[in-house]
Amino acid sequence: MNSPKFPSPPRLAVWLVKRLERYRTNHAITDDMREVFTRMYRERGFIVACIWYWSQGLDAVIKDILFNSQWRFIMLKNYIKIAFRNINKQKVYSFINISGLTIGFTCFILIFLFIQYELSCDRFHENSKRIYRVIHKMTKNDETASSKSASSQPALVPTLLDEFQEVESATRVGRYIMGSINIKSDVFFIKKWVWADKRIFDVFTLPLINGEPKTALERPFSVVIDEETAQKYFGNESPVGKTLQFAIAYSPKKYTYQITGVMKNIPAKSHFKPHFIGSFETQRSLGYPLDWEGPPFHSYILLHKNSDYHELENKIQTYIERNIIPISRRKNWTYTLQPLTDIHLRSTDIQNNFEQGGDIKYVYICSVLAFFIILIACVNYINLSTARGIRRSREVCIRKVVGANRSQLIKQFLGESMILTLASLMMAIVFVYVFIGPFATFVGRDIKIHSIANPGIILVLIGTGLLVGILSGFYPAVFLSRFSPITILKGVIGQKIKKINLRNGLVVFQFSISIFLIFSTLIISGQLNYIHNKKLGYERKHVVVVDLPFNTGSQIQDTARNELMQIHGIKGVTFSLTLPILMDWNARMDYQGRQSDELFETNYCDVDHSFIDVFNMEIIEGRNFSREITSDLSGGGSYILNETAAKQLGWDEPIGEKIGQGPDEMGQVIGIVKDFNSRSLYEPHKPVVLKLAPGGYIFRSRFMAVKISTENITGTIEAVEKLWKKLVRIYPFEYYFLDNAYDNMYKSEIRFGTIFKYFTLLAIFISCFGLFGLVSFTAEQSRKEISIRRILGASTQNIFMFLSWKFIKWVIIANLIALPIGYYLMHKWLQDFAFRIDLSFFMFFYAFVLAFFIALCTISIQSIKAATANPADSLRHE
Amino acid sequence: MKILSVNEQIFLIAIWRLKDEAYGVRIRDKIKEMTGRTFTFGTLYNTLDYLAKKDYVTSRAVQILNQAGGNKRVYYTITKAGLEALREARELQEALWKGIKKYAF
Numbered sequence: 003m004n005s006p007k008f009p010s011p012p013r014l015a016v017w018l019v020k021r022l023e024r025y026r027t028n029h030a031i032t033d034d035m036r037e038v039f040t041r042m043y044r045e046r047g048f049i050v051a052c053i054w055y056w057s058q059g060l061d062a063v064i065k066d067i068l069f070n071s072q073w074r075f076i077m078l079k080n081y082i083k084i085a086f087r088n089i090n091k092q093k094v095y096s097f098i099n100i101s102g103l104t105i106g107f108t109c110f111i112l113i114f115l116f117i118q119y120e121l122s123c124d125r126f127h128e129n130s131k132r133i134y135r136v137i138h139k140m141t142k143n144d145e146t147a148s149s150k151s152a153s154s155q156p157a158l159v160p161t162l163l164d165e166f167q168e169v170e171s172a173t174r175v176g177r178y179i180m181g182s183i184n185i186k187s188d189v190f191f192i193k194k195w196v197w198a199d200k201r202i203f204d205v206f207t208l209p210l211i212n213g214e215p216k217t218a219l220e221r222p223f224s225v226v227i228d229e230e231t232a233q234k235y236f237g238n239e240s241p242v243g244k245t246l247q248f249a250i251a252y253s254p255k256k257y258t259y260q261i262t263g264v265m266k267n268i269p270a271k272s273h274f275k276p277h278f279i280g281s282f283e284t285q286r287s288l289g290y291p292l293d294w295e296g297p298p299f300h301s302y303i304l305l306h307k308n309s310d311y312h313e314l315e316n317k318i319q320t321y322i323e324r325n326i327i328p329i330s331r332r333k334n335w336t337y338t339l340q341p342l343t344d345i346h347l348r349s350t351d352i353q354n355n356f357e358q359g360g361d362i363k364y365v366y367i368c369s370v371l372a373f374f375i376i377l378i379a380c381v382n383y384i385n386l387s388t389a390r391g392i393r394r395s396r397e398v399c400i401r402k403v404v405g406a407n408r409s410q411l412i413k414q415f416l417g418e419s420m421i422l423t424l425a426s427l428m429m430a431i432v433f434v435y436v437f438i439g440p441f442a443t444f445v446g447r448d449i450k451i452h453s454i455a456n457p458g459i460i461l462v463l464i465g466t467g468l469l470v471g472i473l474s475g476f477y478p479a480v481f482l483s484r485f486s487p488i489t490i491l492k493g494v495i496g497q498k499i500k501k502i503n504l505r506n507g508l509v510v511f512q513f514s515i516s517i518f519l520i521f522s523t524l525i526i527s528g529q530l531n532y533i534h535n536k537k538l539g540y541e542r543k544h545v546v547v548v549d550l551p552f553n554t555g556s557q558i559q560d561t562a563r564n565e566l567m568q569i570h571g572i573k574g575v576t577f578s579l580t581l582p583i584l585m586d587w588n589a590r591m592d593y594q595g596r597q598s599d600e601l602f603e604t605n606y607c608d609v610d611h612s613f614i615d616v617f618n619m620e621i622i623e624g625r626n627f628s629r630e631i632t633s634d635l636s637g638g639g640s641y642i643l644n645e646t647a648a649k650q651l652g653w654d655e656p657i658g659e660k661i662g663q664g665p666d667e668m669g670q671v672i673g674i675v676k677d678f679n680s681r682s683l684y685e686p687h688k689p690v691v692l693k694l695a696p697g698g699y700i701f702r703s704r705f706m707a708v709k710i711s712t713e714n715i716t717g718t719i720e721a722v723e724k725l726w727k728k729l730v731r732i733y734p735f736e737y738y739f740l741d742n743a744y745d746n747m748y749k750s751e752i753r754f755g756t757i758f759k760y761f762t763l764l765a766i767f768i769s770c771f772g773l774f775g776l777v778s779f780t781a782e783q784s785r786k787e788i789s790i791r792r793i794l795g796a797s798t799q800n801i802f803m804f805l806s807w808k809f810i811k812w813v814i815i816a817n818l819i820a821l822p823i824g825y826y827l828m829h830k831w832l833q834d835f836a837f838r839i840d841l842s843f844f845m846f847f848y849a850f851v852l853a854f855f856i857a858l859c860t861i862s863i864q865s866i867k868a869a870t871a872n873p874a875d876s877l878r879h880e
Numbered sequence: 881m882k883i884l885s886v887n888e889q890i891f892l893i894a895i896w897r898l899k900d901e902a903y904g905v906r907i908r909d910k911i912k913e914m915t916g917r918t919f920t921f922g923t924l925y926n927t928l929d930y931l932a933k934k935d936y937v938t939s940r941a942v943q944i945l946n947q948a949g950g951n952k953r954v955y956y957t958i959t960k961a962g963l964e965a966l967r968e969a970r971e972l973q974e975a976l977w978k979g980i981k982k983y984a985f
Contacts, residue, residue, distance in 0.1 A: 029925065029954065030903070030904055030941065030952050030953055030954040031904070031921055031925050033904075033951065033952045033953065034903070034904035034905045034908075034921060034953075035921055037905050038905055038908075057920075058920055058921050058922070061920045061921075061922040061923075062920065062921050062922030062925070063922070064922065065920070065922030065923060065926050066922065066926070069926045069929075069930075
């Protein structure tokens with residue numbers, strides 16, 4: 003036969019159809035289909051034939067599955083029926099299992115969504131993987147301290163663009179600036195204005211709705227605003243081409259800017275969210291220094307594809323050391339690059355961030371906690387199903403006798419755990435739906451329920467569900483299917499089952515986690531309490547602080563002070579450069595008797611006469627500033643130092659010594675104030691210099707602090723607001739209490755403490771559930787034994803001890819395991835604080851007693867019931 | 881005995897008519913010729929398997945050399961039980977339609 007070669011049908015389809023032949027003896031489906039395929043090919047072409055083959059193949063596969071699974075389906079129906087019967091028959095254990103798993107899954111999903119949110123920050127930029135932020139690290143000469151800052155010198159970006167080929171584009175973005183804007187005849191107060199290069203739109207993905215990204219920020223005095231702002235100030239009109247006037251806070255000068263573009267609102271997942279982007283060129287026009295001495299900017303660079311940023315870091319370092327640093331006179335500069343995607347979670351040690359981000363540490367801790375909770379729930383399942391094995395043993399044997407093989411049984415039991423797990427997962431999703439709102443508020447992130455409808459997340463959820471199902475079902479399945487029909491049908495039940503140590507091990511494991519959590523919660527809440535109640539060296543209760551976003555003249559300060567003091571309920575008013583909790587102003591001071599070249603670096607604050615009184619600080623040497631003594635204001639002014647500053651300056655007799663910001667501005671030290679906790683408790687005491695501002699009013703007063711009496715607080719604040727409106731007009735009255743601001747500094751710690759508390763409660767809850775189930779099984783299993791013991795004269799206490807002792811034993815062992823681990827980890831956590839509580843013996847004791855007590859209570863419920871039951875009831879039947 | 885479904889009747893009749901020629905492709909073509917219906921191979925083999933299981937047909941595999949198609953064919957032959965079942969089905973049909981004229985509706 004001389005027939006031409008015919009093409010073969012699609013290989014994948016052939017392979018698929020071939021699978022079908024495995025199950026059948028006389029089958030020629032592939033050959034038949036090939037014959038028709040060839041015919042089709044001859045008549046209607048290759049493509050039609052292929053389509054035909056595929057559709058036939060798929061159809062055959064589906065038909066085959068439907069046809070053949072009939073028998074399997076009948077078996078499956080039986081399995082499902084038995085599973086539901088078991089769930090129904092043993093309501094308590096099913097409840098324990100399902101509720102445990104549901105709680106576990108709920109925590110897991112919530113935490114997972116949180117982590118997913120945290121990790122997805124700043125990833126909406128197209129080039130997010132190639133964008134880096136320059137971190138500027140400065141080390142003190144003696145290498146005792148170093149600080150990392152997110153902002154760097156304005157001359158850096160042009161240098162990087164000129165000198166390094168790896169850099170595709172780079173931009174400077176200034177810090178947030180507060181100020182006031184005039185639009186038409188209205189004045190508004192704004193908080194988020196930044197300066198940026200025109201290249202900001204090359205580096206970041208900030209699409210403009212209106213305007214040309216290439217040129218929008220090219221000329222001086224141009225500004226791009228976001229959609230929200232445009233809507234707010236211009237309504238539906240197009241703002242492009244219009245003008246606005248802007249004045250930086252503390253500065254009286256207003257300039258006119260042209261709006262050259264409107265950008266889409268920056269997503270909440272961005273680490274910076276300015277509403278106004280002013281062109282960098284404006285800075286040049288206004289004559290600001292933009293060299294290595296200029297005001298700091300955030301620098302972002304976009305690298306070319308395939309460039310290695312570690313390599314670039316080294317190159318930059320070499321270049322800077324060779325060419326720049328001698329000019330700048332400063333020493334120990336280092337520039338490092340931080341990937342954009344790290345900014346949100348890994349910037350806790352970096353200063354000058356735009357906004358406070360998350361903390362990778364807490365992300366890790368949360369995931370570990372969620373994992374623990376699910377694990378505890380799994381352990382419950384394993385323990386209860388193996389314990390329940392005695393009941394199931396007969397079923398297993400009958401199935402085996404009738405002809406089930408072991409793999410079938412394993413599949414059945416795995417299936418049961420799957421059903422339970424999936425049911426829990428469904429319920430957990432409902433719970434997540436309910437709790438996601440409060441949870442999102444609690445963690446302070448904008449997490450929405452619809453973020454769960456993401457293919458990746460769904461896949462992870464299903465994966466976790468299956469994994470948990472297998473994890474919790476596998477051991478019971480293997481264990482239950484191992485029963486030998488002969489021994490069990492003979493009646494030798496339970497001898498083997500009683501012996502397993504795994505269950506005890508798992509109880510120990512479960513309780514170790516719970517005890518560890520109890521201990522940690524005790525320590526964390528102890529430390530948080532300590533923070534909350536710590537005497538800081540200044541009074542923070544009943545102090546109202548008002549941010550002053552503008553330059554107050556001496557008159558406003560005097561008028562405000564005089565009028566405020568007349569309001570009933572106000573005990574004191576002070577204007578100052580910074581606050582005792584903040585102390586964010588640094589100065590280099592010259593001082594008498596200075597021997598080295600180095601100036602004295604210290605926290606610095608301009609204050610007025612009443613600062614010490616309002617904050618109720620304690621003068622331990624010398625005297626307070628006084629209005630009566632005119633010399634306090636004359637000459638270089640007068641100073642009060644804190645103990646640390648006095649000590650570091652090394653004077654024998656500090657009072658009367660001179661200190662100042664330059665040789666001609668030296669002023670006298672008149673008093674020493676007791677050390678107070680400036681900044682956070684993570685840091686030890688820092689030197690602080692308080693200067694009574696010359697002239698009696700503060701040139702740069704950023705804060706007004708008002709001490710109020712406890713009565714009628716709202717009334718007093720309203721009175722202050724009224725005065726504010728009269729004096730200030732355009733700026734909104736924004737106030738806060740100093741103690742709230744202080745607590746705010748520890749927001750993430752407080753959050754962390756609360757999360758720990760809830761997790762601990764849940765973990766204890768689930769473990770106790772499991773323990774409860776186990777004890778009731780033991781009690782039931784040894785019901786006859788207990789009855790006989792009682793008849794023979796055992797007392798209730800004896801029986802109680804008999805039942806409880808072995809569990810108590812395991813809880814004690816769990817304590818021994820958990821407490822050292824807890825000690826180690828908590829000790830490490832506390833090390834971060836310069837001011838912290840001590841780990842005392844009592845904390846271990848409390849944790850121990852608490853865990854012991856909870857376990858004992860759980861056990862007692864069942865033990866007492868078993869011990870007091872009437873022996874006749876359980877013996878009568880046989 | 882279970883009454884044959886219409887599909888099963890069609891298959892059996894097709895196999896009977898084809899005599900020695902009854903293998904997958906031909907059965908399918910024959911059915912198309914007889915009834916105008918096209919069956920997919922999935923349905924075809926499921927039905928054939930079912931009929932074989934009920935012992936209405938027997939099958940035998942034959943190795944052939946055929947460049948255009950596969951190298952294997954499975955031929956089906958109707959059994960006595962199959963014929964019996966067919967006859968029964970036919971009797972039932974006729975009994976059902978007895979006395980009803982073709983133009984009655």
